[in-house]
Amino acid sequence: EGFAHGFLVMSEKAEFSYKCTDFYHPEDEGGIQWNDPDIGIEWPIDHDIKPIFSEKDRKHPTLKQSGMSF
Secondary structure, three states: OOOOOOOOOOOOOOOOOOOOOOOOHHHHOOOOOOOOOOOOOOOOOOOOOOOOOOHHHHHOOOOOOOOOOO
């Protein structure tokens, strides 16, 4: 609880599930940009591949823009 999660699917299909500590409340969702340079995750993505994101995920701020820190 209290940590971000992210994943990269490198196959045609994937199944993802996680456990919540309470009932789901969409209004409590938040997020950060997947490629935030301040976090520095080195995703194994070839430069010629364009990742696919939901509209919701494309709108996430950077960690600095969100006011959060690590």
